[in-house]
Amino acid sequence: MALWRKTADNKTARRAGIDGRAQIAIILNMNASEDTVLQVEDLRVCFRHGQNRTEVLRGLSYRLQKGKVLAVVGESGCGKTVHALSLLKLLPPGGKITGGRILYQGKDILSLSAEELRKLRGAGLSMIFQDPMTSLNPIRTIGKQITETIEAHTSYSNLRARAQAVRLLKKVGISNARKRLEEYPFQFSGGQRQRIMIAMALCLQPNVLIADEPTTALDVTIQAQILKLIRDLQRQSGMAAVFITHNLAIVADIADEVLVLYGGYCVEQATVHALFSKPLHPYTQGLLGSLVSLNKKVEHLPAIEGYPPAPGMPEKGCPFAPRCPYAGEKCHSCLPPLIEQEQHKVRCWLVEKNEKSR
Numbered sequence: 001m002a003l004w005r006k007t008a009d010n011k012t013a014r015r016a017g018i019d020g021r022a023q024i025a026i027i028l029n030m031n032a033s034e035d036t037v038l039q040v041e042d043l044r045v046c047f048r049h050g051q052n053r054t055e056v057l058r059g060l061s062y063r064l065q066k067g068k069v070l071a072v073v074g075e076s077g078c079g080k081t082v083h084a085l086s087l088l089k090l091l092p093p094g095g096k097i098t099g100g101r102i103l104y105q106g107k108d109i110l111s112l113s114a115e116e117l118r119k120l121r122g123a124g125l126s127m128i129f130q131d132p133m134t135s136l137n138p139i140r141t142i143g144k145q146i147t148e149t150i151e152a153h154t155s156y157s158n159l160r161a162r163a164q165a166v167r168l169l170k171k172v173g174i175s176n177a178r179k180r181l182e183e184y185p186f187q188f189s190g191g192q193r194q195r196i197m198i199a200m201a202l203c204l205q206p207n208v209l210i211a212d213e214p215t216t217a218l219d220v221t222i223q224a225q226i227l228k229l230i231r232d233l234q235r236q237s238g239m240a241a242v243f244i245t246h247n248l249a250i251v252a253d254i255a256d257e258v259l260v261l262y263g264g265y266c267v268e269q270a271t272v273h274a275l276f277s278k279p280l281h282p283y284t285q286g287l288l289g290s291l292v293s294l295n296k297k298v299e300h301l302p303a304i305e306g307y308p309p310a311p312g313m314p315e316k317g318c319p320f321a322p323r324c325p326y327a328g329e330k331c332h333s334c335l336p337p338l339i340e341q342e343q344h345k346v347r348c349w350l351v352e353k354n355e356k357s358r
């Protein structure tokens with residue numbers, strides 16, 4: 001397939017005056033797009049407060065390949081949840097996508113009809129939220145909630161949907177599943193409720209799972225179990241996932257690629273290996289610095305000093321400049337572009353200037 005493309009592209013490329021290396025890049029790019037399940041292009045989101053508009057996501061772009069996990073990492077308030085809700089067109093009132101595109105299997109989500117969106121949610125893109133209690137209905141049994149979702153999206157009979165619900169609960173580690181289908185959310189522990197949310201998110205075998213801080217509300221041992229469960233299920237089913245967290249420490253085990261958000265901007269994006277072995281942005285270096293200290297169990301963690309930027313600060317200078325130990329005059333006055341070097345992207349004036357600008 002690629003060879004055929006190469007021959008066909010050769011002629012076009014020669015006509016356009018593109019050399020051999022650029023042709024290979026085009027071919028790789030074409031194959032990459034075949035495997036792309038989700039593509040976010042220059043996504044911008046604003047919130048309206050009376051007459052004022054606050055831009056909270058400022059041009060986010062990435063590609064998610066089949067079967068891969070992208071971790072989106074950043075401190076509280078940097079836009080992680082807003083980004084996740086945008087993917088499903090579920091922004092709260094006042095929130096609006098003001099620019100960019102979100103392509104699911106090549107189709108722009110923002111142009112889908114209400115019915116197409118309903119089909120997409122659950123079967124295409126499915127989401128696990130941070131706090132299961134806000135997503136589970138407290139006055140309906142778990143069994144009803146899972147079977148209703150299955151029945152709404154498939155032609156399964158109630159009997160078949162229930163059998164599927166039992167299988168799913170067993171899969172996520174809820175024992176005595178048939179009996180527990182009759183129980184209400186409050187009858188389960190926090191960890192079990194999160195397992196149920198995972199079962200619900202998986203019940204339509206989505207192509208992309210979006211997990212928004214799925215373990216933050218749980219204690220540390222349960223967090224590790226739930227992370228392992230998500231990772232095992234993701235690998236078994238080959239689905240892609242966007243894994244959102246403020247905790248860089250848990251990313252290494254679960255993700256293939258990491259995107260670091262700061263003040264609504266992508267400040268760095270790379271493979272897990274590249275990001276952990278050679279972080280380029282001072283913010284990522286700061287986040288990783290705290291991790292190293294955690295491993296060494298020192299008493300005082302060198303956290304990054306200062307606070308994240310207030311939402312809607314003017315688009316002037318690097319958003320991290322006020323906290324950056326290396327910031328110079330240009331960093332305070334001019335927003336650095338996202339530059340790319342060997343698939344490692346970074347938004348920082350301090351990085352060598354011989355990379356091509358995006």
Ligand SMILES: Nc1ncnc2c1ncn2[C@@H]1O[C@H](COP(=O)(O)OP(=O)(O)O)[C@@H](O)[C@H]1O
Nearest residue numbers: 047056075076077078079080081082083092311
């Ligand atoms: N419903 C809302 N109304 C107004 N602003 C909001 C709303 N939800 C989020 N925001 C703003 O959007 C920014 C990003 O929020 P969020 O995506 O929830 O951050 P994160 O998930 O990274 O902690 C924040 O500055 C927050 O104040």
Ligand SMILES: [Mg+2]
Nearest residue numbers: 080081082213
């Ligand atoms: Mg959040």
